[in-house]
Amino acid sequence: MADLPPFRVLSPTAILGYGFPSASFEAGLAMKPDVIAVDAGSTDPGPFYLGAGLSFTDRSAVKRDLRHILTAGRARDIPVLIGSAGGAGARPHLDWCTQIIREIAAEEKLTGALAVIGADMDKALLSQALAAGQITALPPGPEAQADLIDSSSHIVAQMGEAPLIAALDAGARVIVAGRCYDPSVFAAEPIRRGYPPGLALHMGKILECAAIAAQPGSGSDCMIGTLDAEGFTVEPTAPERACTVASVAAHTLYEKSDPFHLPGPGGALDLTATQFEQRGARKVRVTGTTFIPAQEHIVKLEGARRTGFRTVSIAGARSPDFIAGLDDILQGVRDRVADNFADMQDGAAQLLFKVYGRDAVMGALEPLRHQPAHEVGIVIEAVAPSQDQADTICGFARATLLHFGYPGRVSTAGNLAFPYSPSDFKAGAVYEFSLYHLLHGADPATLFPLEMSRLEAPA
Structure with missing residues (x-):
């Protein structure tokens, strides 16, 4: 050598x-x-x-x-x-x-x-491997499930x-x-x-x-x-x-x-x-x-499956009283949307908020979450079984948040500033990793x- x-x-x-x-x-x-x-x-x-x-x-x-x-x-x-x-x-x-x-x-x-x-991996082969205990989780992920193999659009090793x-x-x-x-x-x-x-x-x-x-x-x-x-x-x-x-x-x-x-x-x-x-x-x-x-x-498996369709709306806010009460306001919007759409109640659809300038990157792990910001960006995201449903839920949530009343509110014309018209964007199909596991x-x-x-x- x-x-x-x-x-x-x-x-x-x-x-x-x-x-x-x-x-x-x-x-x-x-x-x-x-x-x-x-x-x-x-x-x-x-x-x-x-x-x-x-x-x-x-x-x-x-x-x-x-x-x-x-x-x-x-x-x-x-x-x-x-x-x-x-x-x-x-x-x-x-x-x-x-x-x-x-x-x-x-x-x-x-x-x-x-x-x-x-x-590309054959689903029948993977189902047999799963039954034989040859597919294991890649920590910290969950154990593989047969229905996740079947519902994946593509699986590669x-x-x-x-x-x-x-x-x-x-x-x-x-x-x-x-x-x-x-x-x-x-x-x-x-x-x-x-x-x-x-x-x-x-x-x-x-x-x-x-x-x-x-x-x-x-x-x-x-x-x-x-x-x-x-x-x-x-x-x-x-x-x-x-x-x-x-x-x-x-x-x-x-x-x-x-x-x-x-x-x-x-x-x-x-x-x-x-x-x-x-x-x-x-x-x-x-x-x-x-x-x-x-x-x-041992090889790593990667699979993805469609979970729904997404619509998003982007808005900004800089009113101090609105920002101070934002957690309660967003929860109020969630409750009102859930009350109007059965898909929200049975878990088939989701309404998500990402607050940039506060905790959008790290979520609950953000250590500076309670420090006041002079302005925030809010991404309103709806995920539903169809694009029409996602459009409807996002539009309803956006309008509700825009006009949501809260204690001490002064700006009755609207709580949000929208940088784009139209305000809502159809993001199309949503996928999740269905397999991120090891094949033995x-x-x-x-x-x-x-x-x-x-x-x-x-x-």
Whole structure:
């Protein structure tokens, strides 16, 4: 393993569609990467995009990024790997991203083997797994329920590097994969070539968000990692950014609850012996990270289901007496709305208020909640089984709050200021995560189907 040459991975952007400076990308290409890899997704935007089968990034922006990445990769004949295609990595997202890739291939006359790897889960298989006790909660979430599997519009599993390696073994030069463990697309080719999995996956953990792990951080700029048998270095390609021990170590802990053990598909990274070392002004060297294989292969499941439809109204208030009595006023509005709509009484519909400037971000956990604000923003939200019901409940609540009488009220013309006309906005379907659980005993060879084709159209 000591004879392994340096292996370079270029990460252009934190999320496909976030963009990157052309100069930074060209600087990265000048360092002769062996792979270009990009993470295209996240659960951070919430369950809507998985449930609805839509991308949270703009198509034109994604196509711009992919054009640069694909043309550079094919010109150098190096693998291009895209993980969590379309944002959430379900079949509609995968097809959406693959269509963009084929458009670019036709426009730029690109050729080569294309691999598409699905991550969608069969509901019957999951129901059997649930009955067999193979689906467990991901703390602090609740136990999985059969009806939540059945009602989900899309369910994906988070693949590790094994399906990607299978595609590379099959000769793929462009890989577009469904939902992926974020480091996998960066680690797959080096692991395939015999580099230590712990180091490759840790490097992928840093590269997944591109230059966010630099100072100043940016998700819209490039980062390159160089791996060898003993460790790896990471550095941004833009000269105005620098990796520091603090920035790289901090990103290692990003989205993790245990600073020493980072679980993923098939095992966990062990950071108990990890060392971070500054190399010059802009690079950090990382050594000591190892990979501990799990006794069984476990993957994370993500599912989303529709729970109703949403309408919102945004209003502002700055009357001191109104703000002082806001809790009682909002409760009065809730009571009046509930008295008028049966759906509110049986729990089929909800009326929610978010008070910005007081506790909209942290809710009951807000420690400064009782400090007076000179103005507040109020988001009125109605969620109901149909859009018409949500519209009606939101409109009724908005009008009630506007004219609600309270002790000492002076502004009888209305309690609220509305920045928009019309005041109410139809937000459409509402989704919730129905599954955020672990599937035990999964076989990555059969769980993630591989489809091979050509970038170019048949002659």
